[in-house]
Amino acid sequence: MGNTFGQLFRVTTWGESHGGGVGAVVDGCPPRLKLTEADIQPELDRRRPGQSRLVTPRQETDRVQIVSGTFRGRTLGTPICLWVKNEDARPEAYSEMATKFRPSHADYTYFAKYGIRNWQGGGRSSARETVGRVAAGAIARKILHERYGVEILAYVKQIHHLAAAIKPETVRLKKVEANPVRCPDPEAARQMIALIERVRRSGDTVGGVVEAVVRGVPAGWGSPVFDKLEADLAKGMLSLPAAKGFEIGSGFAGTAMTGREHNDPFRARAGWVWTTSNHSGGIQGGISNGQPILFRVAFKPVATIMRPQLTVNEQLRNTTLTGRGRHDPCVLPRAVPIVEAMAALVLADHALRQRAQCG
Amino acid sequence: MGNTFGQLFRVTTWGESHGGGVGAVVDGCPPRLKLTEADIQPELDRRRPGQSRLVTPRQETDRVQIVSGTFRGRTLGTPICLWVKNEDARPEAYSEMATKFRPSHADYTYFAKYGIRNWQGGGRSSARETVGRVAAGAIARKILHERYGVEILAYVKQIHHLAAAIKPETVRLKKVEANPVRCPDPEAARQMIALIERVRRSGDTVGGVVEAVVRGVPAGWGSPVFDKLEADLAKGMLSLPAAKGFEIGSGFAGTAMTGREHNDPFRARAGWVWTTSNHSGGIQGGISNGQPILFRVAFKPVATIMRPQLTVNEQLRNTTLTGRGRHDPCVLPRAVPIVEAMAALVLADHALRQRAQCG
Amino acid sequence: MGNTFGQLFRVTTWGESHGGGVGAVVDGCPPRLKLTEADIQPELDRRRPGQSRLVTPRQETDRVQIVSGTFRGRTLGTPICLWVKNEDARPEAYSEMATKFRPSHADYTYFAKYGIRNWQGGGRSSARETVGRVAAGAIARKILHERYGVEILAYVKQIHHLAAAIKPETVRLKKVEANPVRCPDPEAARQMIALIERVRRSGDTVGGVVEAVVRGVPAGWGSPVFDKLEADLAKGMLSLPAAKGFEIGSGFAGTAMTGREHNDPFRARAGWVWTTSNHSGGIQGGISNGQPILFRVAFKPVATIMRPQLTVNEQLRNTTLTGRGRHDPCVLPRAVPIVEAMAALVLADHALRQRAQCG
Amino acid sequence: MGNTFGQLFRVTTWGESHGGGVGAVVDGCPPRLKLTEADIQPELDRRRPGQSRLVTPRQETDRVQIVSGTFRGRTLGTPICLWVKNEDARPEAYSEMATKFRPSHADYTYFAKYGIRNWQGGGRSSARETVGRVAAGAIARKILHERYGVEILAYVKQIHHLAAAIKPETVRLKKVEANPVRCPDPEAARQMIALIERVRRSGDTVGGVVEAVVRGVPAGWGSPVFDKLEADLAKGMLSLPAAKGFEIGSGFAGTAMTGREHNDPFRARAGWVWTTSNHSGGIQGGISNGQPILFRVAFKPVATIMRPQLTVNEQLRNTTLTGRGRHDPCVLPRAVPIVEAMAALVLADHALRQRAQCG
Numbered sequence A, B, C, D: 001m002g003n004t005f006g007q008l009f010r011v012t013t014w015g016e017s018h019g020g021g022v023g024a025v026v027d028g029c030p031p032r033l034k035l036t037e038a039d040i041q042p043e044l045d046r047r048r049p050g051q052s053r054l055v056t057p058r059q060e061t062d063r064v065q066i067v068s069g070t071f072r073g074r075t076l077g078t079p080i081c082l083w084v085k086n087e088d089a090r091p092e093a094y095s096e097m098a099t100k101f102r103p104s105h106a107d108y109t110y111f112a113k114y115g116i117r118n119w120q121g122g123g124r125s126s127a128r129e130t131v132g133r134v135a136a137g138a139i140a141r142k143i144l145h146e147r148y149g150v151e152i153l154a155y156v157k158q159i160h161h162l163a164a165a166i167k168p169e170t171v172r173l174k175k176v177e178a179n180p181v182r183c184p185d186p187e188a189a190r191q192m193i194a195l196i197e198r199v200r201r202s203g204d205t206v207g208g209v210v211e212a213v214v215r216g217v218p219a220g221w222g223s224p225v226f227d228k229l230e231a232d233l234a235k236g237m238l239s240l241p242a243a244k245g246f247e248i249g250s251g252f253a254g255t256a257m258t259g260r261e262h263n264d265p266f267r268a269r270a271g272w273v274w275t276t277s278n279h280s281g282g283i284q285g286g287i288s289n290g291q292p293i294l295f296r297v298a299f300k301p302v303a304t305i306m307r308p309q310l311t312v313n314e315q316l317r318n319t320t321l322t323g324r325g326r327h328d329p330c331v332l333p334r335a336v337p338i339v340e341a342m343a344a345l346v347l348a349d350h351a352l353r354q355r356a357q358c359g
Helices: A037-047 A091-098 A107-114 A127-148 A186-201 A229-238 A251-256 A332-358 B037-047 B091-098 B107-114 B127-148 B186-201 B229-238 B251-256 B332-358 C037-047 C091-098 C107-114 C127-148 C186-201 C229-238 C251-256 C332-358 D037-047 D091-098 D107-114 D127-148 D186-201 D229-238 D251-256 D332-358
Strands: A010-015 A022-027 A064-066 A080-084 A151-159 A208-215 A243-248 A266-269 A272-275 A293-299 A308-312 A318-322 B010-015 B022-027 B064-066 B080-084 B151-159 B208-215 B243-248 B266-269 B272-275 B293-299 B308-312 B318-322 C010-015 C022-027 C064-066 C080-084 C151-159 C208-215 C243-248 C266-269 C272-275 C293-299 C308-312 C318-322 D010-015 D022-027 D064-066 D080-084 D151-159 D208-215 D243-248 D266-269 D272-275 D293-299 D308-312 D318-322
Touching: A010 A127, A010 D022, A010 D080, A022 A127, A022 D010, A037 A064, A037 A127, A037 A332, A080 A127, A080 D010, A091 A318, A107 B332, A127 A151, A127 A332, A151 A186, A151 A332, A208 A332, A208 B251, A229 A243, A229 A293, A229 A332, A229 B229, A229 B243, A243 A251, A243 B229, A243 B251, A251 B208, A251 B243, A251 B293, A266 B308, A293 A332, A293 B251, A308 B266, A332 B107, A332 C332, B010 B127, B010 C022, B010 C080, B022 B127, B022 C010, B037 B064, B037 B127, B037 B332, B080 B127, B080 C010, B091 B318, B127 B151, B127 B332, B151 B186, B151 B332, B208 B332, B229 B243, B229 B293, B229 B332, B243 B251, B293 B332, B332 D332, C010 C127, C022 C127, C037 C064, C037 C127, C037 C332, C080 C127, C091 C318, C107 D332, C127 C151, C127 C332, C151 C186, C151 C332, C208 C332, C208 D251, C229 C243, C229 C293, C229 C332, C229 D229, C229 D243, C243 C251, C243 D229, C243 D251, C251 D208, C251 D243, C251 D293, C266 D308, C293 C332, C293 D251, C308 D266, C332 D107, D010 D127, D022 D127, D037 D064, D037 D127, D037 D332, D080 D127, D091 D318, D127 D151, D127 D332, D151 D186, D151 D332, D208 D332, D229 D243, D229 D293, D229 D332, D243 D251, D293 D332
Parallel strands: none
Antiparallel strands: A010 A022, A022 A080, A064 A080, A151 A208, A208 A293, A243 A293, A243 B243, A266 A272, A308 A318, B010 B022, B022 B080, B064 B080, B151 B208, B208 B293, B243 B293, B266 B272, B308 B318, C010 C022, C022 C080, C064 C080, C151 C208, C208 C293, C243 C293, C243 D243, C266 C272, C308 C318, D010 D022, D022 D080, D064 D080, D151 D208, D208 D293, D243 D293, D266 D272, D308 D318
C-alpha cells in the first residue's frame, strides 16, 4: 500500500534503486493525447544526477520506455506503463550498509517495519523512486498545458543560508535553467554554486527551499474538507525524499500578519474577478480562486555524508559508519523538476475531479 | 468527493454550518472497543467556541449522539454515525453575504466551483465542519491510547509575533489546559491573552502556530513513497481551515543546517534503539522510528474581521462588505484539539495499515 | 470498511435494525440538482414492509430526512446525509437470539468476525440496511433520468417454481406496480400471490428471480478490466441480502449457445448503431453498447421461518431455535425497488467516471 | 481507472495484446514471503494458449519477470512489478479489424468510449490481459496457502450442453489436470473433447460453466454490506472476459427451494461449528462461515468465429467481416486457472482486511 497517488489520474510507482528498474503505471489518462517517449525524456534528463560538476555523477542514461497504453503515438485511455532500467548498479559500494543503518536514512525504519530491506542504494527509499513520478508527471503536465493552459514552474529559492530575491509573478523557465542550481537570481546562484563546492569538498551536505508558481489554474479546482487543493499539494510535497516542510501563500510568515493585512480584496471588471494581493496563494477554502498558486517546500540536507557517524547495526549494537557511495552535496537543483512533477500529478487529478462532479 | 479521510480507519464528515447538523461516519473501527458519548463529548467541549471571554460566544451545547455502530457500550465493527445538531442558527446575520463574497473566505471559490453555495455561516466551509473531525478523532485517540499507548498533545506555540518557550519533550496536558490560550508557557500565555484582547477590540484577527508532539508511536508505522506518515500528517493539517503551513522535525529551520548537524545518530542498548537528536521529528523515510513525532502547523489570521473591505458580489460588480456575525479574534486555542484529532485520525489509520500488511 | 460503494458517486450507509436509525451519506453528487425529501420518499415507500396483506407488517413510516447537502431545494455538491429513524423497535422479540445463532442468518458469521453482535433484529445484517441504499439510489435515479434520460425498471420474474412471461423490451412501470408481487405478467402474478399465501400459512419462505432492464444508457459507460460495468452490477447485486446469483444478457443459458448463435450483429443507419439481438445484455467488454442493459438476480428464500430448527448457541453447544419476529414469506416484491436503487448507484457512478476521463 | 483490484492486496494490471508486454503491479504484499519467478510461472503455463491440440496455438512462452519488490528471493513489502513480454505479435492478422468492429467484441464499445482503439488483437480487451491477473494471483495463492492453509480449486463443470457429475467436496487437482479440458469427470471430459473438436472444425465456439471450491477459509473473512465476500467474488468473476453469470452456493437453483429446505443447520462439537448442508456456499451475510466456498461462473461462447458476420465499420456503414486470427473454439479449460487466480486475489485482500480491523 501507499504506492498509488491520485483519485482519477492515478499513478502507481514501483521499483528499487537496484533491481530490474523503476517505473510507474498511470491509470485514468484521457484518451487521444499525443504521447511518445520524447514528451517524457526531457523531464527525466532534468531530474538525472550527474548533469553538472556540482554532483558526483551516477552514470545512467535513464531512458524511459512506454510499455503500454499508447497506439501510434496517442494515449488509448488504458494504463500507461513507464519503465526505466537500472544500469549503474554498484551494490559493492553498499556492502557495509548490509548490516549497519545509515543515520537519518530509512534503513532502520524499513527494517523495523518489514523485517527485511534491500540495502543496496536504499532500495525503495532511494531518490531513484522519483524517476517514476517525474515520468508520470510529464504526462500530467502535458494534459494541464494542452487542455487547460496551466504552467508549472519551480526554482531554488534558498540553499542553506543563501536566499534568492525572486518575483514569482514574472519568473520564467529560461532564467531558472540558466544556471546549474536552477536559481533565477543570478547573483544568488553564483554564491550557491560556490557554497555547494565548499560543502562538497568537506564531505557534507546542505538543504534549502524550492518555490513553485502555478499559473493558469481556473477558479474551481479542489475540494472542500479533506481533499483541499493545498492539502493534496502538501501531501504530495511531503512525500518527496528529504522534504520537511510545506507552506502555501503567506505560509508561516503569514502568522505574523493580522486579518486586515492578510485578507485578499476581490476586484472585478467585465466578468473577470481577481484579488489585489495573493496571501492566499491562489487557494481559498481548498478551491482555486484563479490567482497564481504559490507554495514552498523545505528540504533538509540529505543524509549521505562522507564522514564517520555513530549508528547501530542489525544486531542493535552500537557501531560507526563512514559514508560511501554517491555524494550529492545538494539535491535542491534536482528537486526542482520533481516538485513540478508532483504538483502536476495533484493538479491533473483535480482537473479530472472537477470535470466529473461539476463539468 | 473529498469528504472521506483514511484508508482503513475511514472518516466521512458531512453537514453545513446551518442546516440539520454536522457529523461523521467512522468506518473500520475495531470491534469491542468501549465507547459511549462520554468518550467523545469532552473533546467537543474543548473545541467549542465561547469557552472563555476571549471569543464571541456561539451558544451551542454541541451534544454528540452516537446514532449507530455500538451496542451496549461497545463498538460493533460497523459504521459509527456521530451526529451533532445545529442549534444556534442565525441566518439573518449573514443576509449581506447572500450576494457578496467575503474576502479570503471560500464564498467565491465555492460559487465558482459549484454555481451554488449555502451562504449562511459559510455552509460547508465553516469551521463547524471540524465538529465531525473532532468527534471521530476522539474514537481514534481512544484506540491509540488503549491499544498502543500513544499520546497526542498539541498546544499554542506562537500567536502573531509572540512565540512561547516550550520543551516538547516534557510538556504535559495540564499545563496546556491551564490557561485559555492553551499555551503551556505561562508568561507567553499572559501576553497572548492581552494581545488577543487588543485585537478583538480593534475588530481584527491574528494567527499563529500550533505545535504537536506524539509520544509512544512504535517504529514501523507509515508507508514508503506517497503515503509517508509525514505526508498524511501534512495533508491532514493543511485540510484544516486557515492552515497555511506544515513542518515536521527541523522543518524550514532545518534548511539552514548541514547534513552533519542534521543527521540523528542512532544508539542502542539492550534491544532498544533511539536517536540522540530528533531533527527527523520521529519519522524517517515516511516511517516512524520510535522517537516522539513533532510537527507544527501555521494558521493565518481568520478572514472574518469587523471592518469594511473591498470585494465583489455575485453579479461580479465591485462593492464593499463590513464583517458581521461572530468575531473570533484568534482561533488558535480552539485549533489545538482539532490538530490533535486530525493527528489521531492519521495515526489510527496507519496503525491498522501496519497490522494489515506486517502484523 | 466495506460500507462505501462507488468511486465518484460515493454512498456510505450506516445503521442497525435497532438503534438510532439507518441512513446514508452521498458524496460526489453534482451540484444544483433539485432535491427534496419528496424525491426520495416514494422509493422508500415502495421498499417498506407491510404494504400489502402478503407480508407481516413492520409498522414504520420510514420518513427520510435530508440532514445536509442541500440549500433551498438544490444540492450543494457537498455530502448529502440521509437519515431514517428506527421506530418499530421490538428487541424483546429477539431475546432468544441473544444467545442462539439463527441458521443461514449472519448471526454466527458476525460473531466469528467481530466477537460481538447486535442480535436485535439482525443489527447491521438486517434488510433494514437497504433503506440507506434506496434513499441514495433515489438521488442517483434522478441524476440518471434528468441528465441522461436513463430509465431503470425491475420486476419479479420468478417466484419459486413460477416463472412469468415478460418481454423486457416493452414492460412498463405501471404494469409492474399493478399487483402486490410486482410481476407484470398478470396470470403469473395471480399464481404467485396464491403461492405466497400458502407459504405464509405454513411458516415457510420462498425465493425467486428479479429481472431488470435499463434503457437509455449511451454507448461508452463502463471500464475495461476490473471495473467492467457488468462486474460492478454483479457486485452491487450480490451485496444485497439473500442474493445468490447474477447474470447479464444470455447469462447461464447462454452457455448452451454457440458463438454463431450468441454473437450480436451490428447494424447502422444514419449514424446510429444497434445490434439485431441482445445476448450481450447491453454491455460488451465491460462497456455499454447503447442497447438495453438486461440482468437478473437470484434471491434465496429468506432464512427467518416460523419453525423449529437445529442450531448452536454462543457457547457452541447444540440447541434448537424456533423463528420469531416478523415473518416475510417472500421478499421478492420488496427487492424490486432495492435492485433498481443498486443499479442506479452503479450507473450514476459510471456516468461520472465517463465524464471525468472521456468527457 | 478501473485497472486496480483490491483494497489492501492491490493489483493493477497493464498492457495490451500487442505492444511492449502485459503485467501487473502488486501493492500491499506482506514482506518476507519467499517468492521467485518459479512460484508464478507454472500458473502462467496453465493459462497459456496452445497447450493442447484443442486450441490454435499462440506461440508465446509467456516468461514472467519479477522486476521489483523482491530481494534475494523474498518479498520486500514494496510493489512487485511483474512483466511478461509480448512475443507473438501478428498485427497483419488483424488488418481488417482496423476499420471494422467484430460483433460481440469490445471493438465498438472501446471506440465509442475512447474515440481510439488498438485494433491489433483486441488491445486491452484481449484475454491476454489476464496474464497479469494470473501472475498476481499466483502470489495471492501462495500467501493463502502458506499463511492460512487455504486451497482454491476450479474445474470445468459444463461445456455447451454437456454437464459433468462432480462432487465439489472431494475433487482433487490431479483429477482436474488429468485431461486437456480440465473436467474431473473423465466420461464427460471425453465427450467435451469430442464436442470441441467438432466445433473447431465448424469454425464456431462454445461456452460453459467453471465451478470452484475454496477450502480452508476460516469463519470471519468478508464484510457486511457492500464488500460482502460473495459480492467481491461476483465482481472479480464478472470482470473476466466472456463471463455472463455468477452464482454462489445454491445459486439460481436455490430460488426453487423453500426456506426450510435451504437453511443450513448449525452443529457443534468440541468448539468446532459446521453446517450439515451448504446451500449458503460457505458465506452468510457476506462473511465466511468456515464451510467450503462454492461458486460457479458462466462463460458465453467467445466471439471470434471463423465465419462471415454482419457488422458495421468505423464510418458506421453496414458491412461484413470474416473472422481471422486465432481460433479458440472453447476457452473454458484456460479459464480454470484464471478463475482460481481471481478468487485468490479476492480472498487475499479479505484476509488482510480481516487482520487490519479484527486481528
